[in-house]
Amino acid sequence: MITTYHRPQTMNEALALLNKPNTLPLGGGTLLSKPTADPVAVVDLQALGLDSLRANGNELQIGATCTLQSLLESEHCPAALKIALKLEAPINIRNSATVAGTLVASDGRSPFATSVLAMDAKVTVVSDQSSVISAGEYQLSKPKGLITQIVIPLNTKFAFEYVSKTPSDKPLVCAAVSQWNSGRTRLVLGGYGKTPLLAMDGTEADGIESAAKNAYHEAQDEWASAEYRMDVAATLAKRCLESFNV
């Protein structure tokens, strides 16, 4: 339950507030405003100007409080990322939910987190000092601090494929593949578990189907068996690659 609300006007003010106990950054508030037993103070980020979206050379710099819908509507947003964003949440939630809040709250079923991990996105986290870490590192350690920016590359090929029970459900299995001009190919699987899974990051695409199968050999839950997910993951990974040659 939110018991205290702050709306700082500067980053320094925000960081000082966030150093207090039981105090969390408030993005779109779609998750944080859910009723809970524990009192929490929130630091609303909306006055900090962190909602910009800027294509700069080969990268897209996405401010932490940019909403999922603004990103989806951007001319710079890669087409396959738009598919993932539509699956992440329905439009009313996308209009409020921020990219940083979504990354923080995501689990393995998140199409957005799966995509940014495949793109090897960089996340800027500010606490006592500012550091830039990969989305993968962020998912593993979820370091304390304020996310101010997520940067995705614009000079890679990117594909996203999925299978879900209905067209608007979060996927049972999804595959996101980024490929750099050098041939570097990175496959991340989503649809299961606590975080999306990096299945392959190779100098070329060879072996992508077996990498997909191997990564999901224990991906069993109430939604699908591991055997099913292994087969689907391999097919989706292959489809991602094939889409680069169309």
Ligand SMILES: Cc1cc2nc3c(=O)[nH]c(=O)nc-3n(C[C@H](O)[C@H](O)[C@H](O)COP(=O)(O)OP(=O)(O)OC[C@H]3O[C@@H](n4cnc5c(N)ncnc54)[C@H](O)[C@@H]3O)c2cc1C
């Ligand atoms: C009714 C309802 C139920 C939902 N239930 C779930 C659920 O159970 N699990 C789930 O994963 N999603 C759930 N969602 C989806 C949730 O809306 C998304 O995760 C959403 O994208 C969160 O984004 P937000 O900007 O609204 O985050 P917020 O609700 O504002 O914050 C979510 C988390 O991210 C942190 N945060 C926000 N911005 C930053 C930042 N810049 N730096 C560091 N930390 C930050 C917050 O402190 C908080 O811990 C639910 C949505 C709704 C409407």
